[in-house]
Amino acid sequence: NQNILLSSSLDHRINVWNLETLQHIYQYNTNEEIFQLDIIHENLFYYRTLQNIVIFKLNLHTLLFSITKSKVLALKLFTDIQKIARVTVILEDYSCILISPVP
Structure with a gap:
């Protein structure tokens, strides 16, 4: 797909x-x-x-995972209120990427 x-x-x-x-x-x-x-x-x-x-x-x-143009500073796995795991990516240019649910 x-x-x-x-x-x-x-x-x-x-x-x-x-x-x-x-x-x-x-x-x-x-x-x-x-x-x-x-x-x-x-x-x-x-x-x-x-x-x-x-x-x-x-x-x-x-x-x-997203292709980034900036250096990745941190990756963090967290679970939201509905117990869905997601990955947050913090970039050197102070932007943040929220990646869809992790299977």
Whole structure:
């Protein structure tokens, strides 16, 4: 259900992009030329090199967290009146991010 793009390049890397924020999320170096990259099912993917077929699962839970432009000073887990756990992020520019309920 995430809006992501996986790309591969001649430099042997697989990149993951968030299409909502247009930001780069993750990079993986395969150390081999990639000939094919495709989805198997939801968050299960594979890539093919000259010698190997590699299956990997992309953990999308990390996308829960916000991408910040400022240094994170503190993370705090708290529970509100309705007993729902949330994460608060305090940033160096004095802003604060409230992250949705933690499963």
